[in-house]
Amino acid sequence: MNHSNIAAPRKTPALLNHKQLTRMHNSPVARLLAGSIWTLKAWQLDLEFPPAIQAYLDQQLEQALLERLGRPIDIDTLHIHFKTEENPTVENNGEEQFDLRLSLREIGRAVLDPPAFLALERCVVPDRPLHDDFPQFIPAALLELLGTAHWTREYELQVQRFWDRHADTWQMLATLSFLEGLRLSQRRQHISMDGYVLALDAAGFERFPQTLQTRSPDKRTYRSAVHLLTLNDEPIPGVFHLRSRFTGHCYVHLLGARTHCHEYISDDEPWDQDAVLKALNASPWHRMHLDLSQAPNILRLSEPVEDLFTQLTHAHRQFSIDRLATTSPFESPAYAPEDEDDVLMAPIQAAMTLVSVLDHWHGEPKLLERIPTPTTVANRIMGKWLKGLNAALPHDLDPKHVFIRYIRGNSTTPWGNPQTPPNHVVVPSETPVSLTEALIRNYREERASGYTDEGGRSVVYMDASAQGVWSPEAELPVTPASVEAHVDGVEFLDVMGRRLKRFWDRQGTAIERALKKTFIAQAVLSLKNSDLSSMGFGLLVTALEEAQQNPAQRQTQCCALGFYLNAGSVAGADAPPCVGLLMFKHKKQSTAVLYQAGQKQPFVEFDDARRLNQHLAHAAADEHWRKTLLNYMPSRFHERLAYITALWGGTAPVPAPVSDLRPWTERIYNEDVYKTRQGGIAEHEVSACPLAFMTSGLRQNSHHDAEDSIVTDREIAIHHWTQQVSRLQVLLAPMALLMPVVMIASLTASAASLALNVQAASLPGHRAAERKQVFFAILSLGLLQLGPATPRLLRAFTQLATPAKMIGAARALPSPRSFGEWLRGATHSRKTYVSTFFNGTVPMKTWTMLENSRFGVEPVRVWKLGRKFLLWTSERNQARTLVVSSHGYYLPWTRTTTIPNGTELRTYAPHGQTLIDPTLHRVASQNVIPYSVLNTTRPVPGPNTPPFSSWLEADTLMAGTTLPGRIKNYTLAKFQSEHYESYRYIGHIVRNTQQSPLAGQLPSTPMDVLTVRNRFGMSNPTLQNLFNELNRHGIHYDKILLVHCRCSAVNSLLGRVPDFHAPVGSAPISP
Incomplete structure (x- = not known):
């Protein structure tokens, strides 16, 4: 006896019939299923579909033998012989068989027919081992095992559980299968039009449905009478009788893999039994399972039914259970052929086939590309405007290839004179702007102010490369004024709002349906790819099914x-919900599923928060994952969210702590970074349908992007008046402390500035920066008004001006009895006179210091540079390098200023930090390494400056802004005092830089020094004031060394500013 398993021959994979699949996919029933919850429920039904009773018994027998014998046994290769002398079997040819040889598989299936199984027990041959390796395994033991097992009862319970969970799904699929078969029968003319209409009426439809919600199961059928067929008072599943109430036409519909309809005419009787039997005989499924061996058999019609498919579902459920018992009117499945259609699957086979066909078309058009954007709408508007012009323009001119640009003239002439220079200068930008961007930015033609630009003009030209490159021959006969007039006549934000509203009102339902189709298709594919377990798949089905219920x-x-983001809110980090990351979880189970819209792996299953964080950290390391996530968020969060997700994935460096001594300040300054490092993630409950929430989120994102990018007329007006008020405040500030009337005017200007800031904060779009500006403006205004009345607060502001440099490094003062003290007594007193500067242009007040002819001491000249600065030079000439020694800080509303042309700035501390005094003589000796070198082109880090994590961080730390050729407009204050960095000390430094080096201790690079004056009633100057004063007096320096702090005044007052020690080392400066 050979007990080895024989491997089944490998089958050639079948090729897909794409034409047939396309026809099935375009079926109206397939369109009903696409994007429906019933698709997922159909797959869930298929997952929990009970196997055929024969397969179930085979599986249980193999498992029982494995547990009993310890190894798998092939139940097809082992046989048992049965012999009888009284009850032989009769073959189809009439021969009698007294011997019977059955395999273990056949014997296991015999338990479905208990009388036959008992007969086999009586006819078994004498006991002998069934397998040579198991001598104790005899036929009697096998029959005892089969007799005591309750497999049939267990299978019956499994079938009942299936019906309890999926009866509604089975009924819907049976209805759709019937509709598909009815549609094909009508198209192939297998049924008349009257029969087609009556069948739809019987199913509860007035016409072929367009949606699954149009079915009315409680609708009474007035045109037809619907009956079930019964055999011995038991309903026959999968068949019903339909008769017209107005004619004698009758129809017998049989459900199955292919729906059949038999039509006949019965004028006298309600039905014709012979016609019905003919229809049943034409159905192989009913012919196989109906048991007519018991007499008498009564075939009749049931009472009229209202909800047809509910009754058919009850009949099929009862049939699937009763057929396991021998007393039922149905054929026992013990001797059914193995290739029969399953009794549960046959009536829903057509719908299940369509569900499987839908898996081959799960790709929907890219949804995000269908949403209107300001660029596309502006391009269309400006394109229509170009076509409507009478100018000879190309008919296919693309607005994205048409640019506006200011062309600088041949020469410039400043307005005014050196004594009364212009107080407001506007230099038009030479950056090209396309017509599309002009409409979005609300283009206004720029004109030079404060000087005359000879030959300067704005031009409109075409560049096919879309790079904005100008050439004279590419200019178009269109004036910038006409472009401005057209842009001014278009309220683009209102146009864009109406366009988005119209789009979402028309396409919102279609987009939600497309999202649902994609969600369902991806869920099915994830299930097939084992990315989702059956439990996780069931969780998704339940979540979508309960979406319309009350959340409670x-x-x-x-x-x-x-993700937590510092998006400009004063209150701290926010965590805006991402519509592309939806998490489904059960309230009583730990299993949860994360849906990642648009990602390679759409569904991820996890069981606790730690697994979720691990997945997010792993996914965020993928750049494609991060970019796809940004598509489902407003543009206002893209920059910060890209950094935070990169921080999650470990691809971005962790920023250095704000303070090593105060680690708790990390939560104040970088709350989002802190929470990211702690694995914090926010969860926003979705009470509506998840796909409706996604659609609503995309709609809201499109509106936010439009509001953030489009500039309105009101925004331009507020910006203009804000600049005017700021200029007025600067003009009133010097006199505000001396004249009460001017003080009132200054307060009025401050209130007007605050009102303008409030108006700016209320503009459409993401105005977090403006709201923060309003907050600090109110705070500053209140503190300034409370300052004189509150001595403690006044002392706090005084401490703000305390030189942090003096705390960091104290210089040893000379002894009162030193040579310097004796020399100071030998020098003459100060004598101020008027003289022209070395360039011979502007007269200035000046005096000399440290002059002593007795010792041959070279004097140092001090110049009054405006009303707020002192310039220290040698007696003979001006140096090419200037050292600015002062305090420095900035306020929340501080802007930026332009770096003078041809001037190189050197800073010695990063933006936002306090500089510990490196001492003036070290800076002048070129022994302090700068932190950054700034010019009109780009900032350059110093030799010892550590690398930056991003260009944004680099520009901010080096220049205080990301704008090229600009620097933060720091406020300067006097740093010198009588006992620390006195004027005599500065004079010695200036004089020593002009002399030849002795023993290599001092450099040969001459340097001038600039200090800030401190006068009562005078506000502190800024860097812009310094640059303007130098320009007004015609003074130019190749290099300016900014030796001052660059911290925030508010943070310094709160004690939250880190200190910075400039590194000591050789830092030569070319003369």
Whole structure:
């Protein structure tokens, strides 16, 4: 006896019939299923579909033998011989068989027919081992095992559980299968039009449905009478009788893999039994399972039914259970052929086939590309405007290839004179702007102010490369004024709002349906790819099914995840929900599923928060994952969210702590970074349908992007008046402390500035920066008004001006009895006179210091540079390098200023930090290494400056801004005092830099020094004031060394500013 398993021959994979699949996919029933929850429920039904009773018994027998014998046994190769002398079997040819040889598989299936199984027990041959390796395994033991097992009962319970869970799904699929068969029968003319209409009426439809919600199961059928067929008072599943109430036409419909309809005419009787039997005989499924061996058999019609498919579902459920018992009117499945259609699957086979066909078309058009954007709408508007012009323009001119640019003239002439220079200078930008961007930015033609630009003009030209390159021959006969007039006549934000509203009103339902189709298709594919377990798949089905219920009654919960972002809010880090990250979880189970819209792996299953964080950290390391996530967020969060997700994935460096001594300040300054490092993620509960929430989120994102990018007329007006008020405040500030009237005017200007800031904060779009500006403006205004009345607060502001440099490094003062003290007594007193500067242009007040002819001491000249600065030079000439020694800080509303042309700035501390005094003589000796070198082109880090994590961080730390050729307009204050960095000390430094070096201790690079004056009633100057004064007096320096702090005044007052020690080392400066 050979007990080895024989491997089944490998089958050649079948090729897909794409034409047939396309026809099935375009079926109206397939369109009903696409994007429906019933598609997922159909797959869930298929997952929990009970196997055929024969397969179930085979599986249980193999498992029982494995547990009993310890190894798998092939139940097809082992046989048992049966012999009888009284009850032989009769073959189809009439021969009698007294011997019977059955395999273990056949014997296991015999338990479905208990009388036959008992007969086999009586006819078994004498006991002998069934397998040579198991001598104790005899036929009697096998029959005892089969007799005591309760496999049939267990299978019956499994079938009952299936019906309890999926009866509604089975009924819907049976209805759709019937509709598909009815449609094909009508198209192939297998049924008349009257029969087609009556069949739809019997199913509860007035016409072929367009949606699954149009079915009315309680609708009474007035045109037809619907009956079930019964055999011995038991309903026959999968068949019903339909008769017209107005004619004698009758129809017998049989459900199955292919729906059949038999039509006949019965004028006298309600039905014709012979015609019905003919229809049943034409159905192989009913012919196989109906048991007519018991007499008498009574075939009749049931009472009229209202809800047809509910009754058919009950009949099929009862049939699937009763057929396991021998007393039922149905054929026992013990001797059914193995290739029969399953009794549960046959009536829903057509719908299940369509569900499987839908898997081959799960790709929807890219949704994000269908949403209107300001660029596309502006391009269309400006394109229509170009075509409507009478100018001879190309008919296919693309607005994205048409640019506006200011062309600088041949020469410039400043307005005014050196004594009364212009107080407001506007230099038009030479950056090209396309017509599309002009409409979005609300283009206004720029004109030079404060000087005359000879030959300067704005031109409109075409560049096919879309790079904005200008050439004279590419100019178009269109004036910038006409472009401005057209842009001014278009309220683009209102146009864009109406366009988005119209789009979402028309396409919102279609987009939600497309999202649902994609969600369902991806869920099915994830299930097939084992990315989702059956439990996770069931969780998704339940969540979508409960989406329309009250959240308190749901067993599942849907949440949108959000990353913590410092998006400009005064209150701290926010966590805006991301519509592309939805988490589904059960309220009573630990299993949860994360849906990642648009990602390679759309569904991820996890069981706790730690697994979720691990997945997010792993996914965020993928650049494609991060970019796809940004598509589902407003543009206002893209920059910060890209950094935070990179921080999650470990691809971005962790920023250095704000303070090593105060680690708790990390939560104040970088709350989002702190929470990211702690693995914090926000969960926003979604009470509506998840796909409706995604659609609503995309709609809201499109509106936010439009509001953030489009500039309105009101915004331009507020910006203009804000500049005017700021200029007025600067003009009133010097006199505000001396004249009460001017003080009132200054307060009025401050209130007007605050009102303008409030108006700016209320503009459409993401105005977090403006709201923060309003907050600090109110705070500053209140503190300034409370300052004189509150001595403690006044002392706090005084401490703000305390030189941090003096705390960091104290210089040893000379002894009162030193040579310097004796020399100071030998020098003459100060004598101020008027003289022209070395360039011979502007007269200035000046005096000399440290002059002593007795010792041959070279004097140092001090110049009054305006009303707020002192310039220290040698007696003979001006140096090419200037050292600015002062305090420095900035306020929340501080802007930026332009770096003078041809001047190189050197800073010695990063933006936002306090500089510990490197001492003036070290800086002049070129022994302090700068932190950054700034010019009109780009900032350059110093030799010892550590690398930066991003260009944004680099520009901010080096220049205080990301704008090229600009620097933060720091406020300067006097640093010198009588006992620290006195004027005599500065004079010695200036004089020593002009002399030849002795023993290599001092450099040969001459340097001038600039200090800030401190006068009562005078506000502190800024860097812009310094640059303007130098320009007004015609003084130019190749290099300016900014030796001052660059911290925030508010943070310094709160004690939250880190200190910075400039590194000591050789830092030569070319003369």
